[in-house]
Amino acid sequence: MIFNSQTLPANDNVNSYAFCMDVRGEAFIQKGKMIAYYGALRFESVSAGAYDALVRQSFNSPLYANDFVVATGQGKLILGDRGNNIDSYDLEDGNLTVRSANVLGFEPSLVCQESTVPGYLTLLGTGKFLASSNGPVHFIEPPVRVDEDALLGWADMPSPSYRYDYGYMRGMFGMARSFVGGRSSGEEKQLDFTGQGAVLVQSSEMGLVGRSNLDDVIARTSSLQQNELHQLLSVIQQRLQNR
């Protein structure tokens, strides 16, 4: 099967790993995920300031401004993400929070904001957006506890809280009030979801390699005081020694 600009699907998957957007006007896409396109498209960094009004309306996240570009014009745009599965989601006056590295693109009719959970973006409103996942996505209704690495996002419910395994907590009580030396195998801490909604889980514990977590930490250091920075430094040094 050989595709051309007419036979390529419009706003649908080309295969499990590639998605074709029919761009008429503007769309936000994650930087680096374009694999090919037909037509007359232009790409501008969100942070470049060329689409000020658009960004003001739909992109409310300074932390991730460098990770997204605005595609403008008319054309068929194919997106891919390191061979990960790609799915599109339709929101109708809803909200969905997704790990930021997995948000591949969204229509400007949606509003994109930073979640209070670090490393996640919340999309609000009505429109379509694209997310990648390591393996197919599975929807689970709460109450449910999910491994952080397998979590892709959640819809229509409040932010989750952490739930620690009791044995792990007991171990922590014994230590001299330190979160520093705590060793984890990853199984003793889950995200706890309650309420009405849906939790999105990917079929693998292998998270996507995104810069978001580190970016997040670095961005937050700007609000720290001098003595707090020193404290952070000693925490990091202890961490490194314990490795």
Added chain:
Amino acid sequence: MPEYSLINDKMLSVRIRNEEVFARRGSMIAYTGHVEFAPSSSGSEGMQGTAMRSVTGERMTLMSARGTGEVLYAFYGMHVTMISLRGETFFAESGSLLAYDGRLRSGTVFLGNQGMGGLIRGAATGSGMFTTTLEGSGELAIVSDGDAIALDVTSDRPIFADPQAYVGHRGNLRSDLVTDVGWKTFVGQSSGESYQLKFTGQGTVYIQAAERGGNR
């Protein structure tokens, strides 16, 4: 002549009757019958091609299978796509070629022939400045990360592709490396997206849904 068939998305079967087939080294996973394997750096290109190859340094790491039987090939769970050529030339990005046989003549092409764009293209795709070509009538198999997507190019409809997602192309196409001013605005983030390959002419371009050198 060798019979190619796909066992599934990721496994290729080639039946040979006293014939020879060339495949990427390390991709044979099983065989039946009487087949002998030998390393081959030249494929089916003759003396001149071999000389060209040693000069240019583009070395396909091939394994030839000769005899009568069935050979199964697979490569790191990558998707396999069959391509039939009818007197055309296929340009394969190094690393994307899985198997072919003596019906196709292989060669190397110096990307510099396509002007500066070709040179930078080699640098951008990280594959060197020489590309393997297969010419003639017959079948070949390529591998890609995810299904390979075939995209048609006509004189009035060029296509732009990410060099890292490019797998190969066939037909009479000209490739140019273009830099859009808009894309330049996010150089410095090392997204590697400041370059796009623009294909014009008549032919088919194959891409994969993953960037080579990505984190997988």
